[in-house]
Each structure stands twice: as C-alpha cells, then as structure tokens.
Amino acid sequence: MAPPADVSSRDSTLSDASRVLRIEGQALLDMAEALPRDLAGAIGCILACRGRVIVSGIGKSGHVGRKIAATLASTGTPAYFVHAAEASHGDLGMIARDDVCLLISNSGETPELRDLVAYTRRFSIPLIAISSRADSSLMRAADYRLLLPPAPEACSIGMAPTTSTTLTLALGDALAVSLMARRGFRPQDFNVFHPGGKLGAQMVKVEQLMHGGDAVPLVESNTDMRETLLVMTSRGFGIAGVLEDGRLAGVITDGDLRRNMDGLLERRAIDIASRSPVTVRPDMLAAAALATLNQRAITALFVVDETGVPVGVLHVHDCLRAGVV
Known part of the structure; x- marks a missing residue:
C-alpha cells in the first residue's frame, strides 16, 4: 500500500x-x-x-x-x-x-x-x-x-x-x-461525416429506422375486429393503425383491447381505436422520437407524412438496437 x-x-x-x-x-x-x-x-x-x-x-x-x-x-x-x-x-x-x-x-x-x-x-x-x-x-x-x-x-x-x-x-x-x-452546416450534415458511434446514433432520423410498406399494421375504419386482431398479431408491433380517407384516424393498442373486451369481436376497428394518436414525422431525429416513446410509456409509434398519411411504424427496440439512447 x-x-x-x-x-x-x-x-x-x-x-x-x-x-x-x-x-x-x-x-x-x-x-x-x-x-x-x-x-x-x-x-x-x-x-x-x-x-x-x-x-x-x-x-x-x-x-x-x-x-x-x-x-x-x-x-x-x-x-x-x-x-x-x-x-x-x-x-x-x-x-x-x-x-x-x-x-x-x-x-x-x-x-x-x-x-x-x-x-x-x-x-x-x-x-x-x-x-x-x-x-x-x-x-x-x-x-x-x-x-x-x-x-x-x-x-x-x-x-x-x-x-x-x-x-x-x-x-x-x-x-x-x-x-x-x-x-x-446542419446536424444532418454532421451525421454524414459521423455515421459510427454515439454521435452517429444521435443523428439518425426516424425514416432510417422505421418499418415501412407491408410491415405497417393498417386497417380501414370499418374492418371487423377479427381481421384487425390478425393484422396486429401478424405484424408483431402490438398496435394497429386505423385509416379514414387514407389518413391515420386512430390507433388500437393492447390496452384498447383490454378496455373493450365485452363484445369485442362484433365491433369495428374505429369503435375500438383511440383517436388523435401520438405520431412522429420521418425527418424527426430518432432520439426525439425515443423521448416521446419514453414520456408516453408506449413501445411503438406511427410515422406520418405532412398530410397525416402513415408511412411507417417505429418500435422502441429499433431505437435501442441502433444505439439511440
């Protein structure tokens, strides 16, 4: 010593x-x-x-x-x-x-x-x-x-x-x-030269991590709940987006299902959905989207364009895998 x-x-x-x-x-x-x-x-x-x-x-x-x-x-x-x-x-x-x-x-x-x-x-x-x-x-x-x-x-x-x-x-x-x-020089320009490590992760945009195309769990407003449950299960995000005129009108989560167990299968998607859902834009920083997920205590968010049309879905695990903290 x-x-x-x-x-x-x-x-x-x-x-x-x-x-x-x-x-x-x-x-x-x-x-x-x-x-x-x-x-x-x-x-x-x-x-x-x-x-x-x-x-x-x-x-x-x-x-x-x-x-x-x-x-x-x-x-x-x-x-x-x-x-x-x-x-x-x-x-x-x-x-x-x-x-x-x-x-x-x-x-x-x-x-x-x-x-x-x-x-x-x-x-x-x-x-x-x-x-x-x-x-x-x-x-x-x-x-x-x-x-x-x-x-x-x-x-x-x-x-x-x-x-x-x-x-x-x-x-x-x-x-x-x-x-x-x-x-x-902008933050997104900085990300071009810093794609690796923590700096790069903090500059990643939502559009770089979100799931798009057929992976997005979407149903029309009048879809029956049997089919809606199949969509939710097959996509694996635990949510489904409900469309009206092509725009996101609501979101169905596991919590919505539990709150509406009585006569669930006889109802339509729009009857179960929570209106005015929390969404993010594709050009938003993933770090900001993760903050929204944490603040709302939810695991997934729909990504919509400037007109409200859903273009993807972002899961908290996508952010964590990318090193966004």
Whole structure:
C-alpha cells in the first residue's frame, strides 16, 4: 500500500496545475479580445477554395495540425494533414493548385516547412500561417498571417509547448466553427461525416429506422375486429393503425383491447381505436422520437407524412438496437 501523500506536496502539485490553467486561460481570453488581423481573410480564402485545406507542421505543431485537419474535415471543410518531412520526399504531390495550405510553426522558422512554403509560392497556392512571430520567415511568406498573442508557456521552465499549442488548437477550432456557420452546416450534415458511434446514433432520423410498406399494421375504419386482431398479431408491433380517407384516424393498442373486451369481436376497428394518436414525422431525429416513446410509456409509434398519411411504424427496440439512447 502506498504511503499517504504529503499534504504540502499535494497542495503544491494542485497549485502548479491551477497556475497552468490560469496562464493558458488568460492567453485564450487575450486572443478572443484581439483576434488575428487576417482571420476573416483566411476564412474567406478557405470558403473560396475548390480543393482541400492542407495542414502541416512538425512536432507538437504537427500533432495540433492533425487535430485541426480532422476537425475541419468532420465539419464540412475538406482537409488533409501532410507530414512536413515526408512532403520533401514525394508527398508534395498530394497538394494541388486548387488547395489552400495551412502551415503551423510557433517560431515560424521550422526548417522542415521550407519546401512546403516554396512549393506554395511556386504554384500560387494560397498560404495561411499560424505563428507567434510576426517577423518570421513563415509569416513573411504567407498570404494570410494568423499571429498568436504574446503569452508565456505554462510549463515551469517556460520552454515546453503548452500555451502556444493551446492557442493554436483553439484558433483551429475558431476557424472550423466559423466556416461551419458560413456554410450553414446542419446536424444532418454532421451525421454524414459521423455515421459510427454515439454521435452517429444521435443523428439518425426516424425514416432510417422505421418499418415501412407491408410491415405497417393498417386497417380501414370499418374492418371487423377479427381481421384487425390478425393484422396486429401478424405484424408483431402490438398496435394497429386505423385509416379514414387514407389518413391515420386512430390507433388500437393492447390496452384498447383490454378496455373493450365485452363484445369485442362484433365491433369495428374505429369503435375500438383511440383517436388523435401520438405520431412522429420521418425527418424527426430518432432520439426525439425515443423521448416521446419514453414520456408516453408506449413501445411503438406511427410515422406520418405532412398530410397525416402513415408511412411507417417505429418500435422502441429499433431505437435501442441502433444505439439511440
């Protein structure tokens, strides 16, 4: 069993952690108050780009660059990360004249970026630079200069990339989110790029999970209850929709059957049905439909179009199997 931590040592550790967050947080606030002068121009350049945003950097800037490229790509801006060193050995061929390059270097003097810079200048490829030095080689060569605000690194020796990488990452997020807004990026667009996992499940529409066609348990209003029971049993959803003039006029559930046991088989479907049933639209998010199922304590819902015509049926198990929670 490990000995108990010294209280003064623990307090010192927590103080160090708090100091790092305060330094980085203040730097972010400073950047929010004084955004890079060329930020709007860089956003406009990317919006006008007919190709992709090529992101590159070395070391910690490279790691941050990969994340920026991934965020851009998942939010509607085609982007790709090119390793700066590999670019000098053939990967420059990944960059086309319709692309935009976003190069990251805190010092602005990273030697591995020189061939990328030269390539963009040779072929007139727009160059956006992120750096903390306005007079650096990278910034002087760039078309759009995203200058990071002066801020100390948060590490105890003031050398490890901490504040600078946080600022760069946040600036990449600001670019991506601004581009999302300008493009009118919607939740359904987000789902196109996130079909897997929990994010994808939360973006699934009702129409993607519902049962349609002959699987939908529907009967006309004057159908006798013997036939109605056969439809309910064969479809297996525990409900039947009752139609009048092609529209959903009511729904019969197991509860309706129990409440109308006396003379049940001598009656018509419309006599048993509950009127004004709860329904959902096919373009509704399945997560919202599941919330309705839970709130109403029911297991299935009819899906209707804008005119009230039933186009499908959604069961709670369909949502759960798809990972919608």
